[in-house]
Amino acid sequence: MTDALLVETRTAPDAAWWRQAAVYQIYPRSFADANGDGIGDIPGIVSRADYLRDLGIDAVWLSPFYPSALADGGYDVADYRDVDPRLGTLADFDDMVEALHSRDIRVIVDIVPNHSSDQHEWFQEALAAGRGSAARDRYIFREGTGPDGSEPPTDWDSVFGGSAWERVEDGQWYLHNFAVEQPDLNWDHPEVRADFLKTLRFWSDRGVDGFRIDVAHMLTKDLSEPLPSRAELDAMDRTSGTHPMIDRDDVHEIYAEWRAVFDEYDPPRTAVAEAWVETPERRAKYASAEGLGQAFNFDLLVADFDAAQFRSIIADNLQQAQATGSSTTWVLSNHDVTRHATRYGLPALNGRLVKQGTEWVKAGGPAEGLDRDGGLRRAHAATLLLLGLPGSTYLYQGEELGLHEVAQITPEQRQDPGFFRGAEFDGLGRDGCRVPLPWTAQGSSLGFGAGGAHLPQPAWFAQYAVDVEAADPSSTLSLYREALRLRHLLQTDETLEWIDTGRADVLRFARPNGWQVVSNFGAESFDLGADAADVVLASAALEGAALAGEATVWIAPAGLSR
Template sequence: MSVFGGPAWQRVEDGQWYFHNFATEQPDFNWDHPDVRADFLTTLRFWSDRGVDGFRIDVAHMLTKDLSEPLPSRAELDAIDRSTGTHPLIDRDEVHEIYAEWREVFNEYDPPRTAVAEAWVDTPERRARYASAEGLGQAFNFDLLEADFDPAQFQAIIDDNLAQAKSSGSSTTWVLSNHDVTRHATRYGLPPLRGRAVKQGTEWVAAGGPADQLDRERGGRRARAATLLLLGLPGSAYLYQGEELGLHEVAQIPADHRQDPSFFRGAEFDGLGRDGCRVPLPWEPDGASFGFGSAPAHLPQPQWFDQYAVSLQDRDPSSTLSLYREALRLRHPLQTGEELEWIETGRPDVLRFARPNGWEVVTTFGDEPFDLGDAATDVVLAAAPLDHSRMPGESTVWIAPQSLLD
């Protein structure tokens, strides 16, 4: 079975068959063939010569395969241990020989080109192999992307991934949204999953995106708070287009306008597909596609996009876009060693940590305000305005002495 549903084998006119883990338009290459490996090295050099900084390797754990007969059934595949490096399709040990060749190419450049793996593997030890200095150098950590807006979950994930990064010698990564999941502004406005094994947001989209099930304002507020926490963490942060505008998921896309292959092939995990987070951005509050082009966009944009337009947020210092820009500006001088120390707050719904240079991050996950005391005078950025020394619930502040910014 294909990941997107339906058969993974496609027959062509001359009677031969080809394998596709995903869509029929995406045939899997034979990585045992030296010409395939050489061609990809040519591609990496082509773009590196043109100045790209790095590469995101999609489905990095599913390049190499063992398709020797007899081929296992789906049930047999599902029963095979995926942590041994010998699964026929997933996370095979020999994939790292390919990435070692790629790393040699990346290191030919000054500065060396970066790379990050999208590797959905079963153990931290397996993920660390993709993040090694001899391989791609980084691997996405999707744990926060799958978490509820919950202080205990966030703290455990942060501790766990910093420990993994230290043991592997790589820099950890953080991400809240991407092209495969419901936007985090929407996820945080829906009831928490509390461990249910479903993809957050898919049930809401399947129900037609009912307004009474989504607290848009709360979701947006929590998203701003979570983003400032993420950008204050040690390691690399990855942002997904549109989150800097505070965009929500677009749920109401007619079937004849959907484009995600997983929708057409009946992939259950993705529900109605991933088109809702891929709708083109609104640049202007009006026009056929809100400034995206002169004609309607390839995915329909809802009317509420007008209030999230770049041109409106660009001149509003309190907008989400302005918050992102200021956070990224401050993050440069504030960056320091990739460590943190938790500071006791006396409240389970408030997390506070300090970086080695004295930069502190405080996040309130509950509804109640939190009094920063004298530290309020050193607040350099806040997801929401303070009331004297009190920060509101569901917010984040950055605290730093002026000497770090001079």
């Protein structure tokens, strides 16, 4: 055995639950609809609490459920300390926390600090107050350019396409790095900083166990005049901590204040940063014990189903965790990317997705369509590999059913601003991974609710319904349930040791208590020899003592109680 990696746990066991947790992301509007209005809600989550318990997860992460005009799927927040009335009430939220906690499931909520909704009371006040007002100082307003100020302050683009500036009635412009309905907050303003501390305490006092921080790397900005052009901005170094807009060192002053709030609670509240930064050293700053404590590792979202890529990413991220004292995170799907069963079923995985007829293809790549069976087979293998790794794993709702991306959504039915404004979220926007879940093979919305669904469910969703898969021991759901049940037996020290397999396309590693994971990324089977007798879980049936191609197995140490 070689390449031993060890990450020491620095916190007490009851405070360290997050280090190797399996966290299930719920996109509330698409999970379960209790009142039949076509939109998922908080009571719907409560109604499925037993399902979440039986799945075997350690925590749920809720994407935004706050009052919102839904300009960006709820990430345009109008009130950070309330529940969208279409999704329920604060009393419903409290019932959900109680229901999940009673089933030993912790609760993580999304915090969206870079921007608010344009419907937020602060922004409405800013619009009414006019130029030079204290209310406008909470946001980023500037005068326009040109003889009459009718041109935006800079030529910057927003993430969703088009200008990053929007003009208001009195002629000033405000900055929005995302949708026009999402004005950026001014994090130099003391009221902004104080209000978010109030928000963190508000939800922590209601029993929330942790927070996922949206675009954590973008809060602080240096907007000293003269403002740079887009070309100048793009040419600036993003690894020094001094970039005017991205990943500035001074953002960590904010997170130090947040950490002080988290540590007021017993056990301390946890946090994980969504930080798309350039280097491991930059990411480590967000994962420090003095800051948020953990940062997302998104490297596998842009990797092929390839042994060399997986091994490199795994080794690199475990080394990063060792350096910070944090634990890494493993992610294959979320609400912003194409589902990995679909990504792995395409001929080339790192380009932009487009639709050709009713099939997914890669722009500029081969014209072959989606290999559904192959994509799902590779997804099973990759997931079982990830669940065997040290660190936390984030699962996205529906992946436990083996759902593919939904491509057949008409422009009239789409909701994602990335689609309408030309942004390249895999070519078709993000609605395809946000389609409401199928709970039953029958019904107007396949058990999602008594009515319809806010995004169209394709007919083929029925074969992936929970009631169908729960009755099938060979289903994706059954695989996830068994993997999550057994996963707790693997969670000892955060150690991994690679074992040479003699093949570049087969990865094998051991955990400290003797558990082994073997993943065959190739097409040719791999002989497990005598170890085949100790296989306790496989993503595909063994062929005698041989591990099939594109498959993963878990091998338990002899004599271990299962």
